[in-house]
Amino acid sequence: MQIVTVSIKTEDIKDKIIWFLKHLENEGVEILSQEDVNDLKLLIATRAEKSIPFSE
Incomplete structure (x- = not known):
């Protein structure tokens, strides 16, 4: 897979360009969009974090 940023x-x-x-x-x-990529990177980074239930 190739990734190209424009x-x-x-x-x-x-x-x-989007139409094409x-x-x-x-x-x-x-x-x-670059914003989507940045959001995905942030979400992936949180997967290793410990979660705390809302009830606490």
């Missing part, structure tokens, strides 16, 4: 300066161009990439989803392209 920085887009204008909303109009972003919409065109959506047409490739059946070919195995997955679209993630």
Whole structure:
């Protein structure tokens, strides 16, 4: 799997690129925002943490 990060300066161009990439989803392209990736990394990091029940 290859991961490619694209920085887009204008909303109009972003919409065109997203439209194009959506047409490739059946070919195995997955679209993630950088914010989504950062959130996933934070969630993964918390898996090793001990949880405390709300009742305590």
